[in-house]
Amino acid sequence: MSEKPVINYGLEGIYVDESAISKVDGQNGKLWYRGYSIENLAEQSNFEEISYLLLNGNLPTNNQYEEFVEKLKERRDLPKEVKEVIKVMAPVSHPMDVMRTATSMLVMYDKDPNNRESGATMYKVVTLLAKLPTIAAATGRFREGKDYISPDHSLGHSANFLYMLTGKKPNEFESKLIDLMFILHAEHSTNASTFSVLVTASTLADVYSATTSGIGTLKGSLHGGADEAALNMMNAIGDPNNTEKYIEEALEGKQRIMGFGHRVYKTYDPRAKLVRSYLEESLTKEPLDEVKRLLQIVLRAEKLMIDKLGKTKGIWPNIDFFAGPLYRVLGIDSQMFTPIFVASRMAGWGSHVVEYWHNNKLVRPVEWYTGSIDLPYVPMNKR
Numbered sequence: 497m498s499e500k501p502v503i504n505y506g507l508e509g510i511y512v513d514e515s516a517i518s519k520v521d522g523q524n525g526k527l528w529y530r531g532y533s534i535e536n537l538a539e540q541s542n543f544e545e546i547s548y549l550l551l552n553g554n555l556p557t558n559n560q561y562e563e564f565v566e567k568l569k570e571r572r573d574l575p576k577e578v579k580e581v582i583k584v585m586a587p588v589s590h591p592m593d594v595m596r597t598a599t600s601m602l603v604m605y606d607k608d609p610n611n612r613e614s615g616a617t618m619y620k621v622v623t624l625l626a627k628l629p630t631i632a633a634a635t636g637r638f639r640e641g642k643d644y645i646s647p648d649h650s651l652g653h654s655a656n657f658l659y660m661l662t663g664k665k666p667n668e669f670e671s672k673l674i675d676l677m678f679i680l681h682a683e684h685s686t687n688a689s690t691f692s693v694l695v696t697a698s699t700l701a702d703v704y705s706a707t708t709s710g711i712g713t714l715k716g717s718l719h720g721g722a723d724e725a726a727l728n729m730m731n732a733i734g735d736p737n738n739t740e741k742y743i744e745e746a747l748e749g750k751q752r753i754m755g756f757g758h759r760v761y762k763t764y765d766p767r768a769k770l771v772r773s774y775l776e777e778s779l780t781k782e783p784l785d786e787v788k789r790l791l792q793i794v795l796r797a798e799k800l801m802i803d804k805l806g807k808t809k810g811i812w813p814n815i816d817f818f819a820g821p822l823y824r825v826l827g828i829d830s831q832m833f834t835p836i837f838v839a840s841r842m843a844g845w846g847s848h849v850v851e852y853w854h855n856n857k858l859v860r861p862v863e864w865y866t867g868s869i870d871l872p873y874v875p876m877n878k879r
């Protein structure tokens with residue numbers, strides 16, 4: 497019997513590849529997309545430009561930008577059958593389940609789905625990037641029994657999403673908020689869903705299959721689903737005066753506080769800082785009572801958690817802690833939070849597939865077997 501190897505549960509600390517797409521500095525709370533700091537991109541860029549940057553490796557010239565934006569606009573609308581399936585599923589299934597199914601259907605409209613040449617891959621990725629917000633918005637509309645809203649080509653990518661979801665054209669501040677969320681969720685190195693996308697891509701399956709894997713993985717509450725779970729927790733807290741008691745009791749009961757902790761960040765998540773600052777700015781713009789209440793809970797929970805676990809165990813707020821309250825500023829329902837994450841993360845997933853296929857290697861780790869061997873087979877009538 498050979499000796500048990502060191503097992504890195506959850507692949508913690510394991511390097512699986514090289515990548516030039518993004519860097520997460522977990523000790524210092526920094527994030528760069530293709531070398532540009534997330535703070536600069538969040539303040540000065542927009543989702544279309546950062547998608548181009550992630551996918552191509554460089555900031556676009558004016559012509560490249562216009563061409564890219566046009567491609568996204570042209571491909572925003574959904575085929576009739578996809579809308580029909582969303583309409584059937586949305587009233588009964590979680591929006592993430594609807595997203596996963598509708599995204600998988602898009603393969604039907606690709607005449608050459610298994611083509612992995614770089615131009616063909618890029619075409620598929622940009623098509624998914626264009627359509628995922630529409631799938632999300634249609635899901636949000638149909639689950640409330642409302643009509644589908646066609647894309648509006650006068651609006652930018654994320655503002656159009658918000659319009660298709662709410663039926664109201666966003667003002668400048670609202671457009672900035674939704675675009676911020678799209679930018680901040682676009683890419684984050686080899687997180688669980690991106691890894692899942694790459695595992696599927698590594699078998700030489702198609703981009704639609706890889707994306708569908710990513711959506712399934714993002715759904716879980718330890719990953720993308722934490723945004724919805726964190727807001728549910730805030731609603732369970734209810735009264736801000738209940739915050740400390742609720743959290744103390746949850747920690748005593750060994751529960752996770754959603755929106756805190758990260759495998760890589762052992763300090764404040766830089767994306768969380770940005771969302772927090774915009775959330776505070778929203779208070780200067782006649783906020784809803786609900787948002788004021790949520791922000792009080794957020795600030796009290798943040799203080800308690802940092803005092804208790806931040807300084808001792810490196811458990812700090814992550815982006816998902818502030819995402820929900822910010823989406824509530826925009827009137828977005830909690831079950832729609834993670835679908836927005838999907839629509840945005842498509843930029844990162846697609847960039848990783850493009851990069852990975854330049855030097856593809858099947859992902860196939862090993863496990864240490866702890867079961868029996870050579871058991872005698874007993875026929876069924878003798879068991």
Ligand code: CMC
Pocket residue numbers: 506687717718719720721722751752753754755756757758759760809811814815816
């Ligand atoms: N609340 C309370 N305790 C926590 C939390 C938390 N949110 N996160 C970690 N811990 C504790 C955990 O109980 C464990 O304690 P002990 O050593 O006493 O057993 C210790 O910290 C280490 O936890 P771990 O689960 O081994 O660490 P991990 O690196 O696997 O955890 C995590 C990462 C994100 C799964 C975890 O922090 C967590 O469950 N957070 C809540 C869910 C969440 O907010 N997820 C979103 C992550 S950011 C956005 C994204 O990538 O999707």
